[in-house]
Amino acid sequence: MARVVVDVMLKPEILDPQGQAVQRALPRLGFQGISDVRQGKRFELEVDGPVDEAALARIHEMAETFLANTVIEDFVVKVEESEDSEPAVGAK
Amino acid sequence: MTLDTVKHAEQTAEAEQPWKELGLKEDEYARIREILGRRPTGAELAMYSVMWSEHCSYKSSKVHLKQFGEKVPDNDAMLVGIGENAGVVDVGQGYAVTFKVESHNHPSYIEPYQGAATGVGGIVRDILAMGARPVAVVDPLRFGAADHPDTKRVLPGVVAGIGGYGNCLGLPNIGGEVVFDPCYQGNPLVNAGCIGVMKHEDIHLAKASGTGNKVILYGARTGGDGIGGVSVLASETFESTGPAKRPAVQVGDPFQEKLLIECTLEIFGEKLVAGIQDLGGAGLSCATSELASAGSGGMRVDLDTVPLRDSSLSPEEILMSESQERMCAVVEPDKVDRFMEICEKWDVIATVIGEVTEGERLEIFWHGEQIVDVPPRTVAHEGPVYHRPFARPSWQDALQADDANKLARPANSAELKEQILKLVASPNQASKAWITDQYDRFVQGNTILAQPEDAGMVRVDEESNLGVAMATDGNGRYAKLDPYAGAQLALAESYRNVAASGAKPLAISNCLNFGSPEDPDVMWQFAEATRGLADGCLQLGTPVTGGNVSLYNQTGETAIHPTPVVAVLGVIDDVTRRTPIAFKEEGQLLYLLGETHEEFGGSAWSQVVHDHLGGLPPKVDLERERLLAEILISASRDGMIDAAHDLSDGGLIQAVVESCLRGGVGARLVVPDTLSTGGSATGDAFTFLLSESAGRAVVSVPRSEELRFTDMCGARGLPVTRIGVVDGDAVEVQGQFQLSLEELRTAHTGTIPELFA
Numbered sequence: 070m071a072r073v074v075v076d077v078m079l080k081p082e083i084l085d086p087q088g089q090a091v092q093r094a095l096p097r098l099g100f101q102g103i104s105d106v107r108q109g110k111r112f113e114l115e116v117d118g119p120v121d122e123a124a125l126a127r128i129h130e131m132a133e134t135f136l137a138n139t140v141i142e143d144f145v146v147k148v149e150e151s152e153d154s155e156p157a158v159g160a161k
Numbered sequence: 162m163t164l165d166t167v168k169h170a171e172q173t174a175e176a177e178q179p180w181k182e183l184g185l186k187e188d189e190y191a192r193i194r195e196i197l198g199r200r201p202t203g204a205e206l207a208m209y210s211v212m213w214s215e216h217c218s219y220k221s222s223k224v225h226l227k228q229f230g231e232k233v234p235d236n237d238a239m240l241v242g243i244g245e246n247a248g249v250v251d252v253g254q255g256y257a258v259t260f261k262v263e264s265h266n267h268p269s270y271i272e273p274y275q276g277a278a279t280g281v282g283g284i285v286r287d288i289l290a291m292g293a294r295p296v297a298v299v300d301p302l303r304f305g306a307a308d309h310p311d312t313k314r315v316l317p318g319v320v321a322g323i324g325g326y327g328n329c330l331g332l333p334n335i336g337g338e339v340v341f342d343p344c345y346q347g348n349p350l351v352n353a354g355c356i357g358v359m360k361h362e363d364i365h366l367a368k369a370s371g372t373g374n375k376v377i378l379y380g381a382r383t384g385g386d387g388i389g390g391v392s393v394l395a396s397e398t399f400e401s402t403g404p405a406k407r408p409a410v411q412v413g414d415p416f417q418e419k420l421l422i423e424c425t426l427e428i429f430g431e432k433l434v435a436g437i438q439d440l441g442g443a444g445l446s447c448a449t450s451e452l453a454s455a456g457s458g459g460m461r462v463d464l465d466t467v468p469l470r471d472s473s474l475s476p477e478e479i480l481m482s483e484s485q486e487r488m489c490a491v492v493e494p495d496k497v498d499r500f501m502e503i504c505e506k507w508d509v510i511a512t513v514i515g516e517v518t519e520g521e522r523l524e525i526f527w528h529g530e531q532i533v534d535v536p537p538r539t540v541a542h543e544g545p546v547y548h549r550p551f552a553r554p555s556w557q558d559a560l561q562a563d564d565a566n567k568l569a570r571p572a573n574s575a576e577l578k579e580q581i582l583k584l585v586a587s588p589n590q591a592s593k594a595w596i597t598d599q600y601d602r603f604v605q606g607n608t609i610l611a612q613p614e615d616a617g618m619v620r621v622d623e624e625s626n627l628g629v630a631m632a633t634d635g636n637g638r639y640a641k642l643d644p645y646a647g648a649q650l651a652l653a654e655s656y657r658n659v660a661a662s663g664a665k666p667l668a669i670s671n672c673l674n675f676g677s678p679e680d681p682d683v684m685w686q687f688a689e690a691t692r693g694l695a696d697g698c699l700q701l702g703t704p705v706t707g708g709n710v711s712l713y714n715q716t717g718e719t720a721i722h723p724t725p726v727v728a729v730l731g732v733i734d735d736v737t738r739r740t741p742i743a744f745k746e747e748g749q750l751l752y753l754l755g756e757t758h759e760e761f762g763g764s765a766w767s768q769v770v771h772d773h774l775g776g777l778p779p780k781v782d783l784e785r786e787r788l789l790a791e792i793l794i795s796a797s798r799d800g801m802i803d804a805a806h807d808l809s810d811g812g813l814i815q816a817v818v819e820s821c822l823r824g825g826v827g828a829r830l831v832v833p834d835t836l837s838t839g840g841s842a843t844g845d846a847f848t849f850l851l852s853e854s855a856g857r858a859v860v861s862v863p864r865s866e867e868l869r870f871t872d873m874c875g876a877r878g879l880p881v882t883r884i885g886v887v888d889g890d891a892v893e894v895q896g897q898f899q900l901s902l903e904e905l906r907t908a909h910t911g912t913i914p915e916l917f918a
Contacts, residue, residue, distance in 0.1 A: 079412075082385030082471060084484065086414035093508075140272045141410050 071120040072149040073128050077137045078109035112136050120148050164476075165203040167531045174200055183210035189545055196539050204464075204525060204532040207477040208446040208540055215712055217443050218544035221678035222710040225688050228695035229705035236704050238667050241364060246290045246439065247357075248706020249364055250668045252732040256621055257361050258629050259291040262301070262354035262672040262728045264711035268387075269351035272410040273318025278326035279413040280353040282485050285330065286439035289422055290488065292365035292429050293357025296607065297619045298327050300337035300353055300600075301633040301672070301726045305346030307588035307916050312341070315349050316596075317917055323353070324599040329415035330422070333608045334600035335617025337633055341588045344637070347716035352672045352709075354728050356631055358621050363429060367438040368455035369491040369517050374435055376452070376460060377497070378445070379504050379511035380421050380487035384470035386411040387444075387483030417486040424507035425488060433500045436491040446480045446540070448489040449515075450523055453537035456491070459522045460537070462515035476527045491517060551684035561642060563775025565761040570847050577847060578898035580770050584851075585818050586908035587769040588916065590811045592822075595913040609736045613819065615807050616662040620736050628736035632658035632729055635674075636810065637722030638763040639778035644686040645693035648725045649781045652697045653855055655729040657807045660790030661858055663740040663797030664731030669698060671708035671727050676720020678712045686723040687712075694725060700783045703729065740797045742806040742816075743824035744861050744887045749803060751828060751885040753813065754789055754874065755857030757849060764853045765810040785856040785879075792879050793858060801870040804861035813884075814850040814892075816859050818905055821892055827902055829893045830885035846897050861887055 079085050085107050092106040112132075116124055128146055137144040163169065170176075180190040183206065193201050193209050201209060215221060230243055240257055241249035247261035265280025281298055288295045300323050305312045327334050337354070369376065387410065428434060436456065438448045445467070453460035464476050474482070492500050497513065504511035518524070523540070525533035571577040584590055593612065602611035609618040609628055616632035634654040640647025652669065659666045671694065676683040698705055714721045733739060744751075761767050762776030796802045804824070806816040821828050832846045862870050874881040893899040 082388075083410070084381070084384055084386060084412040084414060084470065086412070086416070089414075090416075138272070141275065141412065 071116050073114045073116055073120060074147045074149055075112040075114065075132045075136050075144055076109060077142050077144045078107060080141060080143050083141045164527060164530055167202055167534050170200050170202045176200065178206055180206060184214055185210050189213060197535065202532050203477050204480055205535055207481050208450065211443045211446050211481055212450060212540045213544040217447060219710055220545045221547050221549050221712060222687065223546050224548055225691040228691060232695045232699040233704050234699050234702040236702055239704050243707050246287045246367055249291060250706060250730065252629055254622060254625060254627050255360055257359050257364060258356060258730060259288055259293045260354065260356045260631065260730050261287055261670050261707055262352050262726060263709040264672050264674060265351045265353060266348065266711050266714060268410060269319055270315065270349055273315045274322040275410050275412050277319040277322030277351050279411045279485055280351055281323055281326040282413045282418050283441045284353045284355040285418065286441065288355045288357035289425055290367065290437050290439040291357060292363040293359040294426055295332055295355050295357045295422065297333050297335045297356045297617060298354060299335060299617055299631060299633055301635065302337065302339045303345045303350035303724060304341050305349065306343045307341040309346060313917060319351055320596050320599055326413055326415045328601045330419050331604050333602050333604050335602060335608055335611040335619060336631060339593045339596055342637060342722065344721045348714040348721050350674050350724060352726050354633060356629060365429065365434065365437050367452055368436040369452040369460055370456040370458065371435055371493065372458050372517055372519050373494055374517040375492050375494060375497050375513045376462060376515040377490045377492055377500060377511055378467060378487060378514045379509055381417050381484055382468045382470040382510060383479055383482050383484045385474060385478060385482060388478050388481050411483050411485050413485040420507045420509050421486055421488060424504055424509045427503050428500060431499065433496045434490045434492055438489050440487040440489060442483060444482045450537045450540035452489060452491060453523045454541045456517060459518040459520040460515060461518045462525045464525050465528050466512055466514045468510050468512055476532055549678050549684045550681045551688050552681045553685050554682035560775055561777055565764060565767040565773055565776035566759050568767060568771050568773060574897045578900065581814050582900065582908055584765060584769050584811060585815060585905060586912050588912055590765055590815055591912035592910045593913060594910060595918060609739050610662055610741065614662065614742055615658040616664065618662055618664065618736060618739055626735045626737055628733045630659050630662045630664035630731040630733060633726055634658065635724050635726035637724040638774055640690060640723040640725060641774065642763050642776065642778045644689035644723050646778050646781050647723065648690040648693035649697040650778055650855060651725050651727040652694060653781060653783065653786045654809050655727045656701060656786055656790060657858065659729045659731035660793045661740060661805045661807045663738055663794060664733040665794055666703050666729045666731045666790065668706045669703050669727055669729050670706055671725060674711045674714055674721065674724040674726065676715035680720065683720050690723055690725045697783055701787060738797055740802060740805045742804055742820050744804050744820045744826055744828060745824040746803060747826060747888050749861045749863055749887045750867055750883060751887065752860050752862055753857065753882045753884045754792065754860060754879060756854060756880050757852050758854045759848050760852050760854045766851045779853050779855045782856050788877060788879050789856055789858060792874060792877060795873065796870060801866040802860045802862055806859050808857040808859060810853060812851045812853050813859060818892060818909065821902060822906055822909060826887055827889035827891045828885055829888050829895065831895045833882050833884060846894060
C-alpha cells in the first residue's frame, strides 16, 4: 500500500478569508510575528496496488476535476514512501 | 521594469502598446491618444480599456437606453434617477427606497459559487453607496436544460453561493425566479437584486467636491482578484474549445462586507461623507474616475498608499483589481479623524489615498511619479458610443408563422389530465422550494412574503406597518417570439405580481440579458425590447430608475433568448393587508379576473408537451393590467379577497395548483360556458386551463364579500368570471378530471430535488 498526498491551496492571488481570520486571531491569542496565513487542505489517498505512472495520472485527473477547484486553487501531488514495517504508533 | 510615467510616455511616443490585448479597438486607441495628446501610460491604458469595455461603458446599448430617460412618466415618487449607483423612490412617511438588479453572468459560469456570491456582494454595496441599509435581496436565475450535466455543476454552486453570501450578511432573500432552457446552456444568467431603505435626508451620491477633501479607500485590502475581469470576463464571448484562459476569479468575504455595511451606515449617521462610491467592476479605475467626474474639481491619488494583499502588484493591476468589499469615500479634512475612528471600531482598514484638487484632471502618482493625468469624464462617461447596425432577423417571420395554437391538443380528458400533471412537474413549473429553502428568507424578522409568493414583501416601519414589495420577471421565450411584446410582458407580469400581493407598483429596474451586440439580429432584439419597455413604463406610469445590461451572452453563433428581466417595486401602506397566494378557507369562491383567449405561443404547455417555440406571445394590454392592478390593490386594502395569484406561464391550472398546495386545500373548478373572451369564446377546458393570456389573476373571495367584490369589478369594467370554489383535497375540473393534492404535491415538489439534491 502506498500513500499519495494531494495538497490543495488557493492560488496566491485569490483572497483567503479563512486564512485572514486565523491571522487576525493570532495576535489576540498572544502569538506574535506572523505576517500572513494561507489555509489549504490536504488529501491522503491510500492507493491499492503500485503507484505507477498510470495510477499517478489517474490521481492527477482526480485532483484536477474533483479534489481541487482549479479555477481558484492549485494542487500538488506527492507520493509518500510506504512503510513496510509495522505502522508507526503515534505517541499519545 | 521601468515605471511608465507620464513623462516617460511623452518621451517614448511610438512605443508599442497592448491595446488590442486589453480589448480596445484601433479607433478607440487612437481616440485615447487624441484626448491625451500623447500615448497613454500603461496605467492610463488600463483605465481606459476597462472603463471603455462594454460592461462599464454601455457603448452598444447607450443609444437605446436613452429612451428610459426620455419617455419618463409623471411620477412624484422618483427622488434619484438613472445614472447614480441606483435609483431612489419615495415610499411615503419620510422613507425612500433604493433598488437595483445587476448581472453576474459570466463569472458565475466560470466559478458558480464565487461568481454568484460576489454578485450578491456587488449589488448590496451599490445599494449601500446610496446611503441606504440593505434590507432584502432577490435573484432571477436562468440555467441550461435541467437534465444537462453542466447544469448540475452550475446550479448547485450558484445557489450555494447566493445562500452563502446572503445568509452570512443576514439579508433575507425574498424572491426571484429559476428558469431552465437549453439556450442558457453555456451562458447561465445570474442576476442579483437588492432593496435598501433610508430616510429622505440620508440619500448619498457619488461625487467628489470641495477642494482639499480627502479621498479615503476603506474595506478589504487590494489583491490580484479579477484583474481585467471586467473587460475580459464581461465583454468577450467564451470560446467553447479555446485554451483555458482562466482569469483570477474574485472571492468574496461576506463577514467583511457585513462590517463594511455597519461601518458605512454609522459613518452616514454622523454625516461624515461628502460623496461615496462602491468598488465593483473596474475597481479603483471606476471609483476614482466616476467620483472625480461627478464632482466640481479634480482628484489626486497616491496609488502606492493603497493597502495591498499582495505587495508585488503593479500600479496597473491595482487600478484594475476587482477585490471585493471595498468602498471609496470623499471626506472633509476635519471629519477624517472621526471617520477613521469608526472604521477602527469596526475593524475596517481605511486609508487616505488622495484628495480633491482644483482643476479638472484626475492625477495618479506612484511613489511620487505621475502615472495618470487624464480628464476623468473621458474615462468614466465619454467613452465610445456605437450605433450598431440592427435588422429584423430573417428567421423572425418563420418563427412567428409556426403557430403554437395549431399544435395537437389533448384528445380527451384523460390526456388533458396527463399533460397537466406533466406540466406541473416540469422543471420550469415545478416547486423551487429546494432552491429557495437554501436561502434565509426570514432573517431580520421583517419578511412578510417570500418565494413562492407572487412578490417578496418586507416591512419598512415597525410602527406604521409600511412595507415594500418587489417581483422580478422576464420570459425569454416570449421575447424571442417578439422582443417588443416580450419586454412589455415581463413588465406586465412583474407589475401584476406586485399588485397581486396588495402593493402599489411605483417604479422599475431592469437587467437586460442579450447575446452579442455585433450581431444585427441580437441588436434588433435589444432595440425592440428597450423600446417596448420604455413605452410600457410610460403607459403604466412606472419610471425606470436604473438598470444593467449584459451583452455577449452567447456561445459561438448561438445567442441566448433575449431575456429582459424587469423588477417592479411597489409600496403597501399596511403590510397586514397583504394578499398571499394560498387558498385556505373551504367554501370561498374562486374568481378569474381578465379575459382568456387562445394564446399558446411561447407557452409552458407548448414547451413541455411539444418542445415547441413558435407563434406569437400573448397579447399585451397595459390599460387592462393597470385596471387589474387597481382592483387587486383595492380588494386587498378593503379585505374583499383572501388570496390572489397572478396567471402567467402554465396558465390558470398552474396558478390554482400552486395556490391549493400552498394552502393545503383543494378546489373544484367549472369550465365556464362562455369564457370572457371578448367574443372569440371557445369555452373549452383546454384553453380555460392552459392558455397564457396576460392581464389575468385568480382570487379567492369570502362569500360575505362576493357581492361587494363583483360589484366593484363590474363598476370599473373588469371582466370577472366565477370559476369554482375552494373545497376538498383535490383539484377537480368538473366533467374533466380530478387530481388529488397528494398526487400533485408529489409531482410538483419532486422534480428539482431529484435533479439536483
